[in-house]
Amino acid sequence: MTTAPMSGRKAQAARNDELILEAARAVFTADPGAPIAAVAERAGVGISALYRRYPSKEALLQKLCGDGLKLYIEVTERAIGEGGDPWDEFASYMRGIVDADTNSLTIKLAGTFQPTEELFRDAVRASELAIEVHGRAVEAGVLRPDVTPADIALLFEQLASLKLGDEERTSQLRHRFLALMLDSLRQPPAHRPLPGPAPDDTELSSRWNP
Missing domain, CATH: 1.10.357.10 (Tetracycline Repressor, domain 2)
Known part of the structure; x- marks a missing residue:
């Protein structure tokens, strides 16, 4: 059974999530006290996009x-x-x-x-x-x-x-x-x-x- 490809919007959301998690790992293992805005900046996504996926640090x-x-x-x-x-x-x-x-x-x-x-x-x-x-x-x-x-x-x-x-x-x-x-x-x-x-x-x- 093959998985149907994601739509452009869903694919972008999945990619954003991947970027956010990669950035969060790098940011918080370097400085657990860093603000969540530092994650958005490192991931290259808007803070609103991050908050839509993760409502809090x-x-x-x-x-x-x-x-x-x-x-x-x-x-x-x-x-x-x-x-x-x-x-x-x-x-x-x-x-x-x-x-x-x-x-x-x-x-x-x-x-x-x-x-x-x-x-x-x-x-x-x-x-x-x-x-x-x-x-x-x-x-x-x-x-x-x-x-x-x-x-x-x-x-x-x-x-x-x-x-x-x-x-x-x-x-x-x-x-x-x-x-x-x-x-x-x-x-x-x-x-x-x-x-x-x-x-x-x-x-x-x-x-x-x-």
Whole structure:
């Protein structure tokens, strides 16, 4: 069954919504206190167009975090559904969550708005899945038993806080340090070549340039 193409007006509305959400993520992960007008400006849409879709900053934050939770659930369910080697399943979950970058929202937006009932339900589901994928790895004897699901959640936040250079370089470095983490989490510990070039002093010092 093919989906009928959207009319010009609906297609534009969908595109505006995409632009608004992309802009909102960039604006609010940089500055949670930014006004909603900053989102409209970055998205290149009128403030009235934004308010037609999201009547308040609170509604926009709820949407952003709701989408983040759904993506977390999707990535984790996919990793569990792959089956096969227990370590590969756990590592696939870790890499998928790092790529999804849902924890950037957690770091910046936790506690800045009132969660909805749907957000609470999705958060419970995400937690259940995180516990399941962790438990499967521990039970298989491939993950250190003294590491908890909460430990893993905070490791994700540490990786999400790593930002250096452009998006591609940031992704390279996050996966480099994820590989270090995975080697230390594995039972018995592994020592594999690290992906991506190591950071250098020039990159680190460049952060101080105005």
